[in-house]
Amino acid sequence: MCMGGGDSAADKSAAQAKKASKEAKQTEKKRQKSVLEGQDRIEGAFAQYDDDYYGGFKQDYLDYYRPQIEREFTNTRGKLFTGLLERGMGESTVGAGKIADLQRRRDEEHTNAANQATDAANALRAKVENEKTNLYTLNLASADPQAINARAIGSATALAAPQAYSPIGQVFASALQPISYGVSAYNNRSPQPYQTPYRVASGSGSGKVVG
């Protein structure tokens, strides 16, 4: 009887152990499933940030800066033409060189803008990737797909928020320096040398010494 009671207690203990083990395994299995669901949701939320997205960002960056470059270039070119024509160099080799220099400066500005646009797109991509990594870490820690979904959408929206960019300013001012230096030099030219207020006879004539 006593032994029968012992067996029963042991069976009960074994059953409890089995149940606890099963629960622990089921909990872990459920957690893993939640993590995978959270991972899918993160990937879904960030799927929009593909090569097209970064290409679009780069184009937007250029669309902001290119018109500014062109406007500055056009203004500066007009001033350069005026300056050259005033100095009678409108159709000279020197004038053509100045115009070509200005265009080269314009082209370099476009190149720089494109370079910066690529760097900015890379920086944005790094930011997005960093946020995605943070979400993966959070997902593993929390294993709550609903919370991760909300957080992923929130992060994705924050990433898409606009940023402030500075206008380019006067990038071609230095191209006009030779012309402006010429104008300044003319304005600051030395005054006329001394001239007698008396009328001086001019022209040819003859003189005779009276002895």
Next chain:
Amino acid sequence: MCTGLEIAAIASVLGSAAAAGGTYMSQQEASQNAQRAADARNRELQATLARTKKLGEESRNIYKQREQEIAPEAAQQSHEDATASRTATLEGAIPDSAPEAVPLSGSAPTVVKSEIAQKLLDATGEAKTQARALGKIGGYGDMWFNEGLSTNNADRRLSVPQNFIQNEMALLPFSQDFAEYGAYRPSSGVGEIMAGVGNVVASAGGAYGGKVTGKTPAAGAAPITQANRPLPGVYR
């Protein structure tokens, strides 16, 4: 008929045998319990290893894929692609030269017009050469930026199965303990009873035998000391 001495001897022998048998049974049961516990723990370990093996293979595949991406040929291709991409962006940003935008009088000589056009064309050519050079420099950074992104992506993907493996391994000691509890069978008690009864019978037999032979110390006898201690083999 058995004499008292024979009865005592038989009781001692049987008691001792029962005690020994009972002890042996208890030890056997304990040994079987230990074996069941070890088997149960090993089964849990094997099951966990089977689960983590799949996760480990998944992790290894992610790493191998990344390893292939960074192999010399693939890295070279990645570098070329990055350089080509940046160069195309920089070069494509340069507008064509527009000699017609230069305000020349209608009477300007053709040689002047063509010289201006040529200078503008040259300027565009130089700018494109500069853009290609800049793109070539940028290609190095872009290549490693892209490689960094790929490594980061692999690391992110690896973090999931690694996390699962860590949790599986963290659960292992507990699941082994649970399995051990489940495998434990309490002693039947037969061995212990046999050992206990056997010991009692053997002791009783010994006591009875001593009584029969009268070898128990008589009341009032002098205690045995070094001086009166009998020599081995000498009976009084």
